[in-house]
Every structure is written in structure tokens, then in C-alpha cells.
Amino acid sequence: MKNDGGVAVMADGFMITTGPSFEGYSVTEYLGFVSSQALLGSNFISGLAANMTDASRKDTAKIDQCKEDAEDRLIKTAQKKGANAIIGMQITYAPFESGSFGIIVSGTAVKIVKHVAISDAVHKELYVTNYYNRLVPRPVKVILDGNSNEINMKLLCYNYNHDDILSVRVDVEYTNLYDERLVVKNVDFVFSDNVNLSLIESDYVQSKVAPNDLLLLKDAKVILTKYATPRGVYACNDQPINVSLSHRRLEALKAKRGIDAVEKYRSDGMIWTCNCGHVNEAGSEECIVCGRKQKDIMTKASFNYEEMIDRMKEKEYVVELKDVLMQYIKEIDASMRLELLEIMESGLQYEKTRGNMKETVIEKVEKVFEDASLLEN
Numbered sequence: 001m002k003n004d005g006g007v008a009v010m011a012d013g014f015m016i017t018t019g020p021s022f023e024g025y026s027v028t029e030y031l032g033f034v035s036s037q038a039l040l041g042s043n044f045i046s047g048l049a050a051n052m053t054d055a056s057r058k059d060t061a062k063i064d065q066c067k068e069d070a071e072d073r074l075i076k077t078a079q080k081k082g083a084n085a086i087i088g089m090q091i092t093y094a095p096f097e098s099g100s101f102g103i104i105v106s107g108t109a110v111k112i113v114k115h116v117a118i119s120d121a122v123h124k125e126l127y128v129t130n131y132y133n134r135l136v137p138r139p140v141k142v143i144l145d146g147n148s149n150e151i152n153m154k155l156l157c158y159n160y161n162h163d164d165i166l167s168v169r170v171d172v173e174y175t176n177l178y179d180e181r182l183v184v185k186n187v188d189f190v191f192s193d194n195v196n197l198s199l200i201e202s203d204y205v206q207s208k209v210a211p212n213d214l215l216l217l218k219d220a221k222v223i224l225t226k227y228a229t230p231r232g233v234y235a236c237n238d239q240p241i242n243v244s245l246s247h248r249r250l251e252a253l254k255a256k257r258g259i260d261a262v263e264k265y266r267s268d269g270m271i272w273t274c275n276c277g278h279v280n281e282a283g284s285e286e287c288i289v290c291g292r293k294q295k296d297i298m299t300k301a302s303f304n305y306e307e308m309i310d311r312m313k314e315k316e317y318v319v320e321l322k323d324v325l326m327q328y329i330k331e332i333d334a335s336m337r338l339e340l341l342e343i344m345e346s347g348l349q350y351e352k353t354r355g356n357m358k359e360t361v362i363e364k365v366e367k368v369f370e371d372a373s374l375l376e377n
């Protein structure tokens, strides 16, 4: 064992210190005082001069060996008590009876655990799940950054007009996994440094979110009240529209169609809903808010599958669902037909052994159309 007077670590990980604790470790159990001794033998030191400075070099080696033996025994004693360390170890040299000389080592047997290194930095990004159907800067993402003491937030806005937005005044409404809300009123996000005019990013401000609550957050809504440009201040009194897509689908939609996307493309022949959420007249080829072209975002899944699903929901068994599908099959894009038929076939098989599969099959059919509308161009 090597002992520099501070901390010594044995081959098996057992730790010893002369001090009261180990840096980076906590004592979880005190298992009692332990001691052991080793005898150097009689006539080791002549007379009563038990002063170690008088010992010869050969004697020093003997003393070291003796000390090691005592320490080994001390460790074994401590380990029997369930310890993995000894704190406050002391070595005492003492003359024993009849001219012999001994070493006593002692300390407190303890159980220690290493502190787990947890990064102090925290980071969370939340998509904004409401929007305005107008040419205002559109909040799209709230980013929270900080540490265990304080969390700051910044706002990303999609800037359809390429305005020189200086600041926005908003209420931020956070929702956590228990559907509890935290509203931070009248937050001024300032955009002091923006090169990209399409997607602008604010400076950080205090979030009022407690660090412990950060991981629980699932969603943010941003209610815009005012924004400032060099030309003036603009009020926004519109009612925001809530995004209806689930978080997973919103994420997939944004990945495919851009960070401002909030709605799937829909059309009933009279009007069409753009990915930005704006409802356009059938005659207009381009969305008047975001400029997306209808032909670019139309999908194979623009077939009105909701109507088919509604009819399936009125049925009871998979065999009936399959009948409904077959009535629509020619209107459905050929690339999706096989998958839909396979869903029906496996539904029929499972229904023989596992009971009614109606809900499962309908869910799968819906997913085929929803995924198709998100994943294709």
C-alpha cells in the first residue's frame, strides 16, 4: 500500500484516509471503530529509547513491514463489518511489555459511495402549439437553457413578411405532462441580432420555469399581444388557433414541411388548407400567407379518407371494414392499396383468436393515410 498521508486506495478499491472524509464521496454508513496491532518482537529496540528517529535504515524497513501487516489486518476487520473504506486512520508506535515494540493502527470503518457526476446544464426545446392565421411574426419554438439555479428562454419566430422585427410582447403558456399550466405574462422577447429574416431568434430572457419542472414540460403556447418594427408598434388582437396534430405528427410535419407548418394539407374542392394553416380559395394556386404552391403540397392521401374511416366506425367486424375499404379502393393511390389490404388480412386472422380487432384495424388504416400525407411530397 502507498500512503502519502492523505488518501490511499488498495488494489481491491478499499480506501483509507487519515482525514475525516473523501473528496467526491459520501459516507453512507458508519460501521464503528476498528484497530489492529503488530508486534515487532522483543529486543528490537534496546533500552527504553522508543524514539523512531533513532532507528536504523534496516529497522525502518522492518517497521514498514510491520505497519503494513497491521494495516492489512485492519482492512480485513473493517471489511468483515461491511466497510469499503476507513476514515480517520491513525498509527501509534508504542513500546510493549518486556522491551518489545508494537504498532497500533486504528480508524473508523465506513461505507462510502462516489458522487454521480450530473451535468448541471439543462436544455429543452418546445414547439409552439398555437398560431395566427395572419401575416404577423409566428412564434414556432421556445428554447429553454440554463442550470440547476435558473432557466432562461428564447423564442424562434417565423417571419413571413421578412419584417425587421425588433421585439414581441407575449404571454407564454407552458403545459406539463400532468396538463398543469404555467403562464408567464407580458414577456418581451428582443431580436437584437438577426441575419436570417425568415426565421428570427430572440435574445434570452428569464423563463420563471423552475429547473426541476423543466423535464416535465411538454408544450408551449405563445399568445402574441404586440410587436415592434422600426416603422411602428402593431397590436395583435386575434384569437390564436390551437394546433390539432399530436406532438409526434406535428414534429414529423415540421421535419417534412418546414418549422412553420401546423396543419396537414386538406382540400374539399372549394377551399384548401395550407401547411401554414391558412385556408385558401380553390382558385388560388399559391397560399397568400406563406407562398406554398398547392400543387407542391397536395398529396396522394388527399383522397378523403376521413369519410371512409367514419363509415368503418359504424361497422362491427373486420370483414365489414374490408367491405368498406373495397368500395373506396379505386380512389386510393395504388401505392397504398397493398398495405391497407394487408392490414385487413392480418386483422381477419387475429380476430379469430384474439377477439374484436375493429379499433386496432381502424387505427392502423388512419395511420397509413396520416403518414402518407406527412412523408410524401
Ligand SMILES: [Zn+2]
Residues within 6 Å of the ligand: 274, 275, 276, 277, 278, 287, 288, 289, 290, 291, 292
Ligand atoms: Zn400557407
